[in-house]
Amino acid sequence: MALEFRKQALDKLTSPEDLDRIMKVTDARGWIAMGTIGLLLFAVVIWAFTGLVPTVVSGSGILMKGDIVILDAKADGRVNMIANQQGLVLKSGTLVATVDQPALNQELSSARDAYNGVMTHYKTRVALLKKRLQLQESRLSGLKGLFDRGLVDRPMMAGAEGDFINAQNELYALELMMSNARDRYEDAKAAYEWETSVTMPYDGRIIDIDADDASLVAKGTPLFHVEKLQPDSAGVHVVLYVPSGLAKKIREGMAAMVSPATVKAEEYGHIIGSVVSVSEYPESVSALKAKLGNDMLVSTLSRNGAPYEVLVRLQKDDESPSGYRWTSGRGPDVKITQGAFCTGSVSVEELPPAAYVLPVIKKMVLGSDQ
Numbered sequence: 158m159a160l161e162f163r164k165q166a167l168d169k170l171t172s173p174e175d176l177d178r179i180m181k182v183t184d185a186r187g188w189i190a191m192g193t194i195g196l197l198l199f200a201v202v203i204w205a206f207t208g209l210v211p212t213v214v215s216g217s218g219i220l221m222k223g224d225i226v227i228l229d230a231k232a233d234g235r236v237n238m239i240a241n242q243q244g245l246v247l248k249s250g251t252l253v254a255t256v257d258q259p260a261l262n263q264e265l266s267s268a269r270d271a272y273n274g275v276m277t278h279y280k281t282r283v284a285l286l287k288k289r290l291q292l293q294e295s296r297l298s299g300l301k302g303l304f305d306r307g308l309v310d311r312p313m314m315a316g317a318e319g320d321f322i323n324a325q326n327e328l329y330a331l332e333l334m335m336s337n338a339r340d341r342y343e344d345a346k347a348a349y350e351w352e353t354s355v356t357m358p359y360d361g362r363i364i365d366i367d368a369d370d371a372s373l374v375a376k377g378t379p380l381f382h383v384e385k386l387q388p389d390s391a392g393v394h395v396v397l398y399v400p401s402g403l404a405k406k407i408r409e410g411m412a413a414m415v416s417p418a419t420v421k422a423e424e425y426g427h428i429i430g431s432v433v434s435v436s437e438y439p440e441s442v443s444a445l446k447a448k449l450g451n452d453m454l455v456s457t458l459s460r461n462g463a464p465y466e467v468l469v470r471l472q473k474d475d476e477s478p479s480g481y482r483w484t485s486g487r488g489p490d491v492k493i494t495q496g497a498f499c500t501g502s503v504s505v506e507e508l509p510p511a512a513y514v515l516p517v518i519k520k521m522v523l524g525s526d527q
Contacts, residue, residue, distance in 0.1 A: 212505050213502045213503065213505070214399050214402075214404065214406065215399065215503075216399030216467065216502075217458055218396045218397035219454070219495075219497065219499065220395055220495050221394060225364070225384050225448060226382075227379045227381070228253065229379050230355070230375065230376055230380060232258055233373075233375050234257045234258050234353070237257070237371065238366070238370040238380075243363055243365065245363045246386065247363070249358065249360050250357060251357045253363070253380075253381060254355040254368075254380055254381070256355070257353065258352050261348055264345050265342075267345075268338075268344075269342055271338050272338040272339060272342040276335075279331070286324060287328065290321070290325060294321060296317055296320075300317045355380055355381070361383040362383065362386060363383055364384050365382035366381060367379040384495070394468060395469040396467070397468075398459075399465055399503070400462065400465075401463065404435065404439075404465035407503050407505055408432065408435070409432055409435070410431055411431065411432045411503050411504065411505065412430075412504055413501055413502065413503045414430070414484065414502050414503075415427055415500075415501040416501065419491070420488075425488050425489045426485030427483065428479075428493070429471070429482045429483065430469040430471040430472060431469065431470055432468070432503060433470045434468045435466070436466040436467075438465075440466050442459055454498075471493075
């Protein structure tokens with residue numbers, strides 16, 4: 158029986174009755190899957206040549222409303238801190254500290270005494286000399302008339318002229334003495350005020366006090382950090398510090414995205430801004446310390462080398478609680494204030510994906526960057 162079944166099976170295989178039937182390679186679902194994959198590959202190819210992928214330059218910085226300047230000691234001495242409270246808003250020219258200068262103080266005192274000594278009898282002596290000059294001039298005029306008529310001799314005439322010239326010289330000498338004493342006093346006073354007085358360079362707010370009252374300081378020692386006041390309409394701007402790699406590709410007007418450290422970017426997005434300027438050269442550590450006055454912040458911003466400074470102006474939005482335009486719409490219900498640490502990015506160019514992939518493939522195939 159087994160042999161008979163085997164014979165029937167062999168006969169069926171060799172029978173030509175099914176040779177004209179089409180063999181089914183795949184079913185409809187398979188064709189649908191293959192078509193979908195094909196469309197996806199086609200879309201990827203189209204996107205690779207027509208789509209755009211941005212190149213982003215990122216950096217860190219701070220939110221600022223006005224420029225920050227360091228007021229330092231102009232000479233060695235003991236400091237007397239007059240403005241001793243952070244947050245004080247003071248007018249331009251306000252005296253905020255003095256640095257004692259014993260040598261300059263002694264010179265000023267000596268110059269003042271000399272000036273006062275000359276001034277004591279100056280007006281009286283000048284009046285007497287002028288009256289004497291008038292008398293000498295009148296006498297000389299009378300003698301000249303007599304000399305012309307031969308009534309007086311030459312020696313008498315010469316003596317009168319000599320007396321008149323001597324009186325003039327005495328007046329000139331007294332005026333010169335007065336001028337020198339006044340100049341010395343004014344120079345000593347100006348030098349003393351310049352070396353000892355620390356004043357506000359403009360209307361501003363004291364944001365940090367760097368020295369203790371009555372402490373000895375050296376020339377150039379920071380005493381205050383002062384922020385220049387700006388009108389409310391000026392708004393807050395951002396100073397970003399970006400690595401030198403792609404910084405030179407940043408141009409004025411490019412779009413920027415800024416995220417304050419106090420706001421969750423994944424929840425509220427970023428503040429929209431635009432680039433105002435880019436520094437021509439990298440900022441040195443000393444320059445950053447002079448601008449920011451915070452060693453830890455300077456160390457953070459320059460950890461990847463000397464960065465470039467990028468100034469970003471934030472776009473305003475009066476309907477937003479923060480006053481600025483956000484990628485998420487309204488943004489957080491907080492006010493954005495100066496001094497906050499932030500991160501930011503600038504889109505410097507947009508290229509199709511193929512522009513990034515083809516050079517890699519070319520290098521792999523040809524083994525060269527050419």
